[in-house]
Amino acid sequence: MAVxxxxxVREAPANTKGIIHWLQENLFSTPSNIALTLLGxxxxxxxxxxxxxxxxxxxxxxxxxxxxxxxxGACWTFVKVKMDMFMYGFYPEDQVWRLQAGVVLFxxxxxxxxxxxxxxxxxxxxxxxxxVAILLITGGMFGLEVVETDKWGGLMLTIVVAAVGIVFSFxxxxxxxxxxxxxxxxxxxxxxxxxxxxxxxxxxxxxxxxSVILPLFFPEGITFDKLLRALIGITLFQAAxxxxxxxxxxxxxxxxxxxxxxxxxxxYWQKMLLVILPQALKVAIPNLVGAFISLFQDTTLVxxxxxxxxxxxxxxxxxxxxxxxxxxxxxxxVTFVFxxxxxGMSRYSNKLEKQFNTELK
Amino acid sequence: MTKFTKLSLxxxxxxxxSATAGTLEDTKKQGFVKCGVHVSNAGFSEVTSGGxxxxxxxxxxxxxxxxxxxxxxxxxxxxxxxxxxxAALSSGEIDVLYRGTTWTETRDTSLGxxxxxxxxxxxxxxxxxxSDGIKNAAELDGATFCIQAGTTTELNVAxxxxxxxxxxxxxxxxxxxQVIKSYESGRCDVITSDASQLYGIRSTLKDPSxxxxxxxxxxxxxxxxVVRQGDDAWFNIIKWSYNAMVEAEELGVTSQNVNKxxxxxxxxxxxxxGTEGNMGANLGLSADFAYNIIKQVGNYxxxxxxxxxxxxxxxxxxxxxDLWTRGGLQYSPPFR
Numbered sequence: 001m002a003v004x005x006x007x008x009v010r011e012a013p014a015n016t017k018g019i020i021h022w023l024q025e026n027l028f029s030t031p032s033n034i035a036l037t038l039l040g041x042x043x044x045x046x047x048x049x050x051x052x053x054x055x056x057x058x059x060x061x062x063x064x065x066x067x068x069x070x071x072x073g074a075c076w077t078f079v080k081v082k083m084d085m086f087m088y089g090f091y092p093e094d095q096v097w098r099l100q101a102g103v104v105l106f107x108x109x110x111x112x113x114x115x116x117x118x119x120x121x122x123x124x125x126x127x128x129x130x131x132v133a134i135l136l137i138t139g140g141m142f143g144l145e146v147v148e149t150d151k152w153g154g155l156m157l158t159i160v161v162a163a164v165g166i167v168f169s170f171x172x173x174x175x176x177x178x179x180x181x182x183x184x185x186x187x188x189x190x191x192x193x194x195x196x197x198x199x200x201x202x203x204x205x206x207x208x209x210x211s212v213i214l215p216l217f218f219p220e221g222i223t224f225d226k227l228l229r230a231l232i233g234i235t236l237f238q239a240a241x242x243x244x245x246x247x248x249x250x251x252x253x254x255x256x257x258x259x260x261x262x263x264x265x266x267x268y269w270q271k272m273l274l275v276i277l278p279q280a281l282k283v284a285i286p287n288l289v290g291a292f293i294s295l296f297q298d299t300t301l302v303x304x305x306x307x308x309x310x311x312x313x314x315x316x317x318x319x320x321x322x323x324x325x326x327x328x329x330x331x332x333x334v335t336f337v338f339x340x341x342x343x344g345m346s347r348y349s350n351k352l353e354k355q356f357n358t359e360l361k
Numbered sequence: 362m363t364k365f366t367k368l369s370l371x372x373x374x375x376x377x378x379s380a381t382a383g384t385l386e387d388t389k390k391q392g393f394v395k396c397g398v399h400v401s402n403a404g405f406s407e408v409t410s411g412g413x414x415x416x417x418x419x420x421x422x423x424x425x426x427x428x429x430x431x432x433x434x435x436x437x438x439x440x441x442x443x444x445x446x447x448a449a450l451s452s453g454e455i456d457v458l459y460r461g462t463t464w465t466e467t468r469d470t471s472l473g474x475x476x477x478x479x480x481x482x483x484x485x486x487x488x489x490x491x492s493d494g495i496k497n498a499a500e501l502d503g504a505t506f507c508i509q510a511g512t513t514t515e516l517n518v519a520x521x522x523x524x525x526x527x528x529x530x531x532x533x534x535x536x537x538x539q540v541i542k543s544y545e546s547g548r549c550d551v552i553t554s555d556a557s558q559l560y561g562i563r564s565t566l567k568d569p570s571x572x573x574x575x576x577x578x579x580x581x582x583x584x585x586x587v588v589r590q591g592d593d594a595w596f597n598i599i600k601w602s603y604n605a606m607v608e609a610e611e612l613g614v615t616s617q618n619v620n621k622x623x624x625x626x627x628x629x630x631x632x633x634x635g636t637e638g639n640m641g642a643n644l645g646l647s648a649d650f651a652y653n654i655i656k657q658v659g660n661y662x663x664x665x666x667x668x669x670x671x672x673x674x675x676x677x678x679x680x681x682x683d684l685w686t687r688g689g690l691q692y693s694p695p696f697r
Contacts, residue, residue, distance in 0.1 A: 085408070090408075093412075150437070211445055212448040215453075216448065216452050226454070303400075304442060306400055316400060317408070321403040321668075321669075321675055322409070322674060325565025
């Protein structure tokens with residue numbers, strides 16, 4: 001009987017595996033690729049080592065005054081000393097625990113979202129989180145001391161502005177998108193006028209209007225909080241963009257879906273909320289997250305109306321005569337914080353896209 | 362006239378009316394002074410690591426609070442940008458603007474503002490390296506200047522050098538940061554900007570003592586507190602709460618010796634501190650309003666030295682801001 005002798009497994013040819021192969025395949029495959037690789041390597045070589053030298057090897061971390069920053073590198077002592085200001089603005093020190101509690105609750109909420117399957121519970125949890133967070137930050141109830149908005153600042157203000165903008169612009173945007181897609185002429189024209197008007201104006205103009213022009217029309221005594229005015233402006237601005245993104249999603253839904261929903265006797269709101277919107281939102285997620293990320297970055301514009309968000313806090317911290325000339329360290333730090341937040345948001349959007357992807361692969 | 366313009370005019374008229382209703386009474390009722398300041402300007406309105414505001418302008422606000430409410434800490438600071446500062450004042454969001462605002466004819470007349478004094482005489486100056494051996498501006502012939510683009514600084518330099526028939530070169534940069542960097546790397550010999558800024562810039566250089574701000578000032582920038590037109594009582598309070606600090610320095614009254622000075626025999630000191638005459642009552646304030654200012658905030662020399670003087674990182678000389686008795690411009694009309 002013939003016996004089949006298993007031949008020894010041969011290794012793959014040396015030129016199709018390993019680091020060398022990967023390099024050849026990805027970095028040095030064609031002359032133009034070789035040139036680009038070398039150029040890239042040169043750029044990294046000329047930027048990274050000096051940056052590391054400045055930011056780490058020559059940097060100062062210890063101490064608590066400018067005099068202790070003796071090296072040629074970065075003075076991270078500055079960021080360390082001013083950390084509370086970057087994070088909480090001028091929030092009273094003995095009340096900062098309220099902000100920290102808000103962050104802890106936020107992570108609990110994320111954990112809950114991760115494990116819970118029930119959408120109803122998620123909505124209840126989210127709404128109650130918003131209420132608790134607003135209570136914690138502003139105070140004035142349950143024995144919490146009121147913290148005036150002129151004490152708010154730094155990262156905390158950036159997050160408040162972005163979060164309020166995102167959370168409140170979303171439902172308004174949905175309603176505007178429905179309105180624009182509606183067949184009722186008055187509603188439709190109101191929504192179109194609103195959206196096109198807002199989109200024709202830069203955010204900076206709206207902020208200026210809210211901070212400079214608006215108060216002139218109120219009688220004295222009725223002074224609206226400056227932050228509240230800015231928040232309303234940003235929310236109304238963002239809503240117009242959200243509306244257009246969702247309208248894009250609505251238009252991608254085939255006519256048959258509307259007709260099918262009509263055919264089984266759903267009312268307008270049932271049709272829109274149960275059939276059309278879920279599908280439209282799924283399509284709109286990447287653009288929505290993109291818009292929210294750019295809103296997060298746009299919040300830095302509030303510095304032109306004298307609100308001290310994270311970015312303007314660098315100017316404030318470096319204007320302290322004990323720490324003059326530390327802008328660079330501050331801006332590098334703020335860059336990193338912004339990157340971390342925006343990257344986190346974009347990862348989360350990737351996860352959502354995958355989760356909602358019901359198409360056959 | 363459209364409905365909208367009518368409406369806005371009515372609203373503005375309302376603002377104007379309520380302004381005349383008495384900022385002093387409103388301030389006493391709400392218990393704090395609404396003061397507009399610079400967001401961040403070293404030595405004038407800066408925030409310490411502890412989150413407290415301090416500076417020359419901030420002390421101006423505190424002096425008003427001490428005068429009106431007897432407590433210098435009763436101030437609500439509103440950080441403002443250059444563009445929104447006047448609107449904040451005319452809308453009543455703030456009642457006094459202490460924000461390094463240059464007193465010009467246009468602002469004083471056409472914007473509905475009143476300038477209540479000059480708490481810092483600024484002007485464009487020159488910062489040079491000691492190693493270049495330049496002692497005054499006449500020796501700057503042929504020098505290269507670093508300037509921030511889009512400021513009147515550039516025009517002032519052009520005027521000055523044309524008038525003096527000297528040659529010069531200019532490198533303009535977008536930001537103050539770039540100006541400093543290129544000065545440090547030797548691409549220019551001179552930085553020119555407002556003198557108060559130059560002292561700040563000097564303190565950020567590697568070796569501050571190796572650089573000097575030249576004595577020449579080539580433009581006038583009188584910076585001072587501003588109020589709305591139409592409330593003369595309030596205007597007087599801002600004016601005289603500032604004058605009280607200057608007068609106190611001239612009379613040698615400081616926050617340290619003010620209690621002892623209360624029993625002084627000098628009639629001028631007695632009038633200032635309210636033990637004689639009715640200076641306070643004329644302003645609608647308590648008799649000891651100036652005492653409160655000096656006790657809690659200090660006299661002009663004290664706030665200068667504390668915030669921007671030689672013992673601070675900014676190391677500014679008194680210069681134009683010295684008392685008139687020592688050759689400066691700080692001069693208070695008499696308290697009598």
